Amino acid sequence: MSTTKTSVVDEAPVTAVPTKQSFGSRLKAHFKKWWWVHVIVFIVVFLVILLPVIYVAYPKIAQSAVNDSTLQIKSMIISDPTPESFHLDQQQILGTDSSYHPKIYEFDAEVSLGGADGPFATVTVPEVKSKDGAEIHVVQKVDLTDVDAFGDFNVAVMLQEELDLRIKGKPGLKQGGLPKTHVTYDKTVTMKGLNKLKGFAITEFHIMFPPVNGIGMNGTVSIPNPTVMTIAMGNVTFDLSLDGHYLGETRLHDLVLKPGENIVPIVGTVDHGYVISFLTSKKNPYKDGILPFDIAGNKSVYAGKELSYYTKALRANTLHVKLDVVGALRDVNVTLPGF
Ligand SMILES: *[C@@H]1O[C@H](CO)[C@@H](O)[C@H](O)[C@H]1NC(C)=O
Ligand SMILES: *[C@@H]1O[C@H](CO)[C@@H](O)[C@H](O)[C@H]1NC(C)=O
Ligand SMILES: *[C@@H]1O[C@H](CO)[C@@H](O)[C@H](O)[C@H]1NC(C)=O
Ligand SMILES: *[C@@H]1O[C@H](CO)[C@@H](O)[C@H](O)[C@H]1NC(C)=O
Ligand SMILES: *[C@@H]1O[C@H](CO)[C@@H](O)[C@H](O)[C@H]1NC(C)=O
Numbered sequence: 001m002s003t004t005k006t007s008v009v010d011e012a013p014v015t016a017v018p019t020k021q022s023f024g025s026r027l028k029a030h031f032k033k034w035w036w037v038h039v040i041v042f043i044v045v046f047l048v049i050l051l052p053v054i055y056v057a058y059p060k061i062a063q064s065a066v067n068d069s070t071l072q073i074k075s076m077i078i079s080d081p082t083p084e085s086f087h088l089d090q091q092q093i094l095g096t097d098s099s100y101h102p103k104i105y106e107f108d109a110e111v112s113l114g115g116a117d118g119p120f121a122t123v124t125v126p127e128v129k130s131k132d133g134a135e136i137h138v139v140q141k142v143d144l145t146d147v148d149a150f151g152d153f154n155v156a157v158m159l160q161e162e163l164d165l166r167i168k169g170k171p172g173l174k175q176g177g178l179p180k181t182h183v184t185y186d187k188t189v190t191m192k193g194l195n196k197l198k199g200f201a202i203t204e205f206h207i208m209f210p211p212v213n214g215i216g217m218n219g220t221v222s223i224p225n226p227t228v229m230t231i232a233m234g235n236v237t238f239d240l241s242l243d244g245h246y247l248g249e250t251r252l253h254d255l256v257l258k259p260g261e262n263i264v265p266i267v268g269t270v271d272h273g274y275v276i277s278f279l280t281s282k283k284n285p286y287k288d289g290i291l292p293f294d295i296a297g298n299k300s301v302y303a304g305k306e307l308s309y310y311t312k313a314l315r316a317n318t319l320h321v322k323l324d325v326v327g328a329l330r331d332v333n334v335t336l337p338g339f
Helices: 002-068 147-159 272-280 308-315 325-331
Strands: 070-082 085-095 107-113 121-125 135-143 162-169 172-174 185-192 201-212 215-225 229-242 245-257 260-268 290-302 318-324
Touching: 070 135, 070 185, 107 147, 121 135, 121 162, 147 162, 147 308, 201 272, 201 318, 201 325, 215 245, 229 272, 229 308, 245 272, 245 290, 272 290, 272 325, 290 308, 290 325, 318 325
Parallel strands: 070 229
Antiparallel strands: 070 085, 085 135, 107 121, 107 162, 162 185, 201 215, 215 260, 229 245, 229 290, 245 260, 290 318
């Protein structure tokens, strides 16, 4: 059985080999003559497939990965403000569910209030390897390119519960051994605002009668800051008024608003005479001696220079407080007839 099989196997090559050899040698001859055509065809096919992958698909994939990524601002410290600049220390967290982890090169980003006409500054975003949870830490002096636009940003921070910060640039991006490509980075991040300083309260309040060095009242205020921002605002002044009548100026010294509750001292000049005659006049509607005051933002001064962008934000907001003036006067042994 096995011998028969062997003979069959042996037989087959005898007839097949000559045909194969002739085909093989013809092929050899063909390649010898036309090898350069094959090389060209191979290169063309290779490029036709590869070039669109590198120069069309890869940038598109990179761009859509950048589009799908998220940015979260963890903290933002604004210090050393001057009328045209400030120092920024900002921690941001990148979010992405992409399986690619390209390197995003350092780039200049224009920063603006969401919906605004133009940016207020350009910030240099450091190089980062794009992966979920990657931290981007920006520490630099920021020169304002548009002080008014930064004022508008601060007005939004002061008044709004939430606001948008837009960060836009054209970073270089590189994935593994692929060439560097450029993508458009255009992210709008929603941040919490100060929400009109909702929850502001005067927690302690004293009247100096007579005034001491021009100071007619002092106390402690509580300012809630629900944002992730720490803002050095310098010496902040407010106009104090009662029923539309200007009484004096109140000041917060070296105000640095930190995230959370801020308990800071306040001092002010007060027209005591007006307050006392208002209380004792027949038309005083506040028979319990608790008066409603308006505290309207006036300005911010840092190292002797007014910061127009904070002044703008302060003036956009007026706080309302009720203070037991009769009680505070009684504490300094001033008792008013009728109370
Ligand atoms: C990326 O987003 C921009 C709009 O922000 C859009 O115009 C563009 O088509 C998107 N690109 C990709 C590849 O998804
Ligand atoms: C207010 O001034 C009085 C008198 O000068 C002083 O005793 C008190 O400690 C001050 N209170 C605050 C909260 O600054
Ligand atoms: C700010 O305070 C100054 C006095 O210090 C006053 O003349 C001015 O009218 C105030 N401005 C505003 C907008 O409250
Ligand atoms: C605030 O004013 C005081 C004096 O009035 C000054 O010593 C201090 O340096 C000022 N603070 C800032 C941040 O400018
Ligand atoms: C108020 O009067 C009481 C007793 O007459 C005195 O002990 C106290 O020191 C006075 N307080 C002030 C602030 O003058």
